[in-house]
Amino acid sequence: MDTGLIIVGILRLVGPLLILKRPVLGMLLSQFIFDSFDVIIWDYTGSIALNNYTFFDKIFDTYQLLLMAIVVFRWPDKFPRKAALSIFTFRLFGFILYEITKKRILFFLFPNLFGLYYLGYYLVRRLKKKAWYTNPKYLPFILALIFILKFPQEYVLHFAEIPTWTIIKQFLGLRN
Numbered sequence: 001m002d003t004g005l006i007i008v009g010i011l012r013l014v015g016p017l018l019i020l021k022r023p024v025l026g027m028l029l030s031q032f033i034f035d036s037f038d039v040i041i042w043d044y045t046g047s048i049a050l051n052n053y054t055f056f057d058k059i060f061d062t063y064q065l066l067l068m069a070i071v072v073f074r075w076p077d078k079f080p081r082k083a084a085l086s087i088f089t090f091r092l093f094g095f096i097l098y099e100i101t102k103k104r105i106l107f108f109l110f111p112n113l114f115g116l117y118y119l120g121y122y123l124v125r126r127l128k129k130k131a132w133y134t135n136p137k138y139l140p141f142i143l144a145l146i147f148i149l150k151f152p153q154e155y156v157l158h159f160a161e162i163p164t165w166t167i168i169k170q171f172l173g174l175r176n
Helices: 003-021 023-045 053-072 078-101 105-109 114-126 136-159 164-172
Strands: none
Touching (some): 003 053, 023 114, 053 078, 078 105, 078 114, 105 136
16 A cells, blocks of 8 residues: 555545534535645655545545534434435435446536535524525525535536646646
């Protein structure tokens, strides 16, 4: 096993455990630090050429989402909890289909709306606008908004399959 895989494995397995204790901070660190920097670590250590990045990344992503789903079971509000778990199941189904077919388009067709829904729930509770999540009539609007926010990322990563780390390196003038 190579150094990059060990470092990324530790970060992506241990880091998200914070979600269980601090749901928002754990999610933000997992999503925007641990998940974002794994490709950089792999590239720096030369691991990216040795391993199937997509396989490991999606396994770690699913693990993170599973920890978030465990937290969702503790939500006091029944409707947002059921909606969140349905959105999680939708993404999990897409992941399973991907593992069977290896067609990246499935991540585009089954986008990860769960993370933003999860974060949104905590945001509206903090803003004292809990009715936005507890009233089922708002769900289509919430999902449409989340999809609009998530669509560009899903398109770039999973439909166009643009290697974003390569683009970032070129933009910053770093060597390939």
